[in-house]
Amino acid sequence: MPNIHIITASAGSGKTYRLTELLEDKISSGKARPEAVMATTFTRKAAVELQERVRQRLISKGLSTQAHRLSAARLGTINAICGRLVNEFAFEKGLFPDAGVLDETAALRELRRSMSRVVSMEQSARLAELEYLLDGLDWTQAVERIITLARYNGHDTQALEQSKTLSLDSLATLVGPDLPADRDLDQELVDALEHFGFGFWGLLGFGVGPT
Secondary structure, three states: OOOOOOOOOOOOOOHHHHHHHHHHHHHHOOOOOHHHOEEEEOOHHHHHHHHHHHHHHHHHOOOHHHHHHHHHOEEEEHHHHHHHHHHHOHHHHOOOOOOOOOOHHHHHHHHHHHHHHHOOHHHHHHHHHHHHHOOOOOHHHHHHHHHHHHHHOOOOHHHHHHHHHHHHHHHHHHHOOOOOOOOOHHHHHHHHHHHHHHHHHHHHOOOOOOO
């Protein structure tokens, strides 16, 4: 597709500057209408900076009208632009006119509320136990990440079930078979440490066991 140009670069390498040049060139040459421009950024600060840079360059070229029209352009974060599009085309999509895009905090809150309706008390207690055993695990955030990745990769319910099966099989391979019920792992650990301790002190030539 000849009309698509992809610019990839690391942070601080001048992507915003390049985008500023590109927008200023397209608008000043008449190839793009200022109010028809759509550009996304990762932060609100970057969006404001981009719009101001382009506006200043247009004004410096005597294109004050175009600079003023740029205020109607869709410049902002992905969430902001998507929210604006949803509101503008709500009727066509069969949505309420006041529909909007939730920010991360609100989205996580709604996710927790939804999960509370489907996770039983027993399951919740078990998940809390796993969080304690696996220090650093937040199962709510883990579920959110699975949902996000499933959406990005276009996975439906069947694909998620297959992914779950593969994950469980891989985990079972790493964990190994169930231990016999009559094994005392605590005592085995003590015995192994004592054996290692005596062997270690003997190896050093002290001739005494650990205290």
